Amino acid sequence: MSDQSFDADAVLKLIKKSKASGKELPFAFGLGAKPENCGLMIDLRKPGKVLRGDLKKMPGIKKTCFGTLRVEENEVLLQPVKPLKGIVKQLKKRFMKEGMVKFKPVLIGPDGSVIDEEALPDDDAEAQETAAPAQADDGVAAALKQRIAAAAETVKALGNPDLTGKLAPEVKASVKLLGQGDHEGCAARLTRLEAALAKLQGQSAKPSSDQEQSARLSKLLKEQAARIKALPPEKAAPLAARAKEIAAQLKSGALGDAAAGLKVLAQALKTPAAAEAPGEDVMAIWQAAKEDVDRGISVLQAALRSQNHPVLARIADAGLAGVTGGNQTALMKALFEMNSAGGEARKTAAQALLAQVAAYGKFLKDDPVIALVEENPFGISAPVRAPLGNALRQIAGIAKAA
Template sequence: MPDQAFESDAVLKLLKKSKASGNELPFAFGLAGKPESCGLMIDLRKPGKVLRGDMKKMPGIKKTCFGTLRVEENEVFLQPEKPVKGIIKQLKKRFKAEGMVKFKPVLVGPDGSIIDEDSLPDDDAEAVEASAPPQADDGAAAALKQRIAAAAGAVKALGNPELAGKLAPEIKASAKLLGQGDHDGCAARLDRLEAALAKLQAQPKPAPAQSEQAAKLSKLLAAQAARIKTLPPEQAAPLAERARAIAASLKAGALPAAAEGLKALIKALDTPAAAAAPQADPMEIWQAAKEDVDRGVSSLQDALRAQNHPVLAQIADAGLAGVTEGNQTALMKALFEMKSATGDARKAAAQALLAQIAAYLKFLKDDPVIGMVEDNPFGVSVPVKAPLTSALRQMADIAKAA
């Protein structure tokens, strides 16, 4: 026979409804001699005071209270008018007994601040708690505090404000659970946070040589930018655009693509105006950019395979080629045709290449999967748009001059 003081199906349904809608719902709670016999009534229409009247009639209920509750994530925030001491302890055990362990009851005051029910005055003799309250485990709390502090330090040491912004709420949530006395919940949350930090810390950091190369390329680019400023506007405009594309490659860490672009830019600046056609090979520029992107994609593939999930493993096996297959094939065909063409045929091949470049640029801008690759949930840095866009623009300049 179902327990009318705690109809588990109805309670679960309404907790989920509050979580989905964000709305507060009226409730009544009944304190019992045993936590597994406590009562909780929730309703969409009945006021909490009416529910409390129904709860008082239930057998085994010693004391009652009523108010409103709301569910955020899996935390059930209970805001009774006059809280009964033991409401949180008994509901935790009742939720566990009913298979609703993912829901965590939290007591809040009239202003919405969290209340530690142990700070409430002791109930009179009318209230009965079957088991003595557990003794505080100061050692466990201190250990959890140390783990929270260590995690906060590790997040700060990452030196990445974006990642810190994503991980900071996990630290706050852990501290909140500790403050509520939920040591198991706090430990579980910290386990997940520490695992995520371990993955981030295991990622390779840029080698000093790369930083030195980036600095040299930046200095060389600044020198070319100064040369461009001395040219007539009609001659400077296309070269300035190429310099901006090279700067984007440097910012994204695509050093080979930036080096190839600089080589082409210097040749263009050194060539007399009458013969200013760029001499760089667009296929080399593209291959250098693709190599940069493939390195990031390879790291993301490793992260996907590490999840031991068949669907993620299938995505990892496809790699970026699985997303760009049509565009990549058409672009490579146009590059090969331009590379082998001469005379008037080269001009026609250049126009075909420009069409494929325009299609690829539109794909990079619009395709949602590219955004998901760059902003992936594994914290893996995968620059795609900046290096490929930079290379495509450099290639377009060469094709226009053909």
Template sequence: MSDQAFDTDAVLKLIKKSKASGKELPFAFGLGAKPETCGLMIDLRKPGKVLRGDLKKIPGIKKTCFGTLRVEENEVFLQPEKPLKGIVKQLKKRFMKEGMVKFKPVLLGPDGSIIDEETLPDDDAEDQEATAPAQADDGTAAALKQRIAAAAEAVKALGSPDLAGKLAPEVKASAKLLGQGDHDGCAVRLTRLEAALAKLQGQSAKPSADQQQAGRLGKLLNEQAARIKTLPSDQAAPLAAKAREIAAQLKSGALSEAAAGLKALAQALDAPADVEAPQEDVMAIWQAAKEEADRGISELQAALRSQNHPVLAQIADAGLAGATDGNQTALMKALFEMKSATGEARKTAAQALLAQVAAYGKFLKGDPVIALVEENPFGISAPVRAPLGNALRQIAGIAKAA
């Protein structure tokens, strides 16, 4: 049932209007003796301060605040000029009472970030107005508010979750000081935050060695891509696939693989047009990687056998084949089929090989035995994931281009 403090039909109509238009609307909120008796007024034309004056005249309303609200999906974002503790808690229950349970009130601070009302001081906005020393309206608060908003945007622009996690609390603390009327404290905190942001922005402006190399490789890739476009479609297709693979490697930061791929691509482009490039031997790629991994494992096997323990000797005898179990057998079968297949059969074999490459890659990342081999207590370097993983990526590239 609607009342003077909360006209359900009007509130619901304007919330829906804000949701549809995306526009902010002025509002005033009144804290009730009970959540079910709190007040909310929204209007298209009346300023929030005027609405708050109307709410103050209604019996049962204890404290008030005003500001602007907007609605996104079913979240009602309330941004009062001075946050009032209890606004979210009471509105949730009032919405439920009025059959508006799908709408969720969310409280925003002066910088537009979501705040937890439980962190607000018990003294509300009106109490602060009554007890805080009067401050001259010289535009200081507005300037600080702009600086807080700019700092919040700069934190987001860093693109680092770790840095944002460290600096976002400083933004919130500055906003809290502003809300409490502590302009000097807010300015000091903001100055410190702005200095830290300027330093980080200066560091990010200087490209690292990896960024410089990635830039050079990207330029080479663009040049080679332009050459590929001039080739007949039957010649261009496999080279374009290789170029896309290199672009993905650059994006993921695999610069050494991208450099090797660019070298091979350049050789293919420089090869005489009437000479068909030999198909890369996926079996040879895998065997070379396996031999590299076996070298470290051989040293580990010798260390295990030197312990003169039957269980360790049994593990040593199993070697890499024992660790990889059925994954190795399935991959070898797919490699043999890919190597010997031609024409349409090669495309079918390539798809089967890609499935086995994916399965083996997943096994490499998650198998605890592989982790024990690489992080063995004997201090022996026995890399498995790196050589085998690199080989799997090369084989996947060949299979995709088949």
């Protein structure tokens, strides 16, 4: 007969799901008369407080607690609203009994620091909660409202639309928890939000080396963009597209790729225009293919941003430039040099371009991220290999004939 207080298959499935997604899941834990009989319930939708109510009805469960958990590597990081002494000790033995020995339960506090459960008091947290006067709830709610208002003002004061978009949902989630009467959950959420805001404020007070480099590269990009605007439209178009990619790299934090791209762009601005060089315009062929790919990528970017997940948002900000990385920079440099070269120099540039075309073609064929873009879980049509592959074949033909 299965143990309803610890459904091993369900627990293992959700622990693996949390590990794969990085998401926090609500849980409830029940202290058993014997460690091997302790209870653990995890759910995707039910709040931890509701799970605890279910767990308290189970035979053999003495005390309970609830909160959220997440899994990093093989550590199950348990963050209960009110830590219960014995949770780690009993879960270790229960995991061993159920064949889940590779997962290690770890007790953490609101700030993410590890808690030594042996230092916890032996008193019954549930009894204390029941005995608390109702008037205390009103005082707690008022204090939480003040904290929410202060956090909302701090988020607004950051003056950064991207950060506001990521942090504003946390404020709304805190308001929702408060409205549901889940004071413990609201407080835990606010504590994490306040810690993140404090860190951001500290970073803005003293710019890091990355921030300084980003500011320097952004200034250089603005200068180059101004020079591009002064060019005739047909000459400016491919350079402007490259500048847009570099801006996306800066936004996503890929400073190395952005710096390399700026060097290539600066070199292109110094060389003669493509129209003055003999032969077909390989840059125009590549740019047309990229614009075709970008149409599908832009739809996928919107889908990623709609998930309100910081990692997916960074991927969305990077776009195709973030997927192709250094391959794009190296190919663009070779295209610029081929377009601007003449005579014997054009033959040398053609050979260098052929090498980059081959490298990029291999990247398109082998890279798993490209496959993930084309076979994305949203069902969005975002072809990459076909349009870029066709362009590479045309460019290779021109280079071989040079």
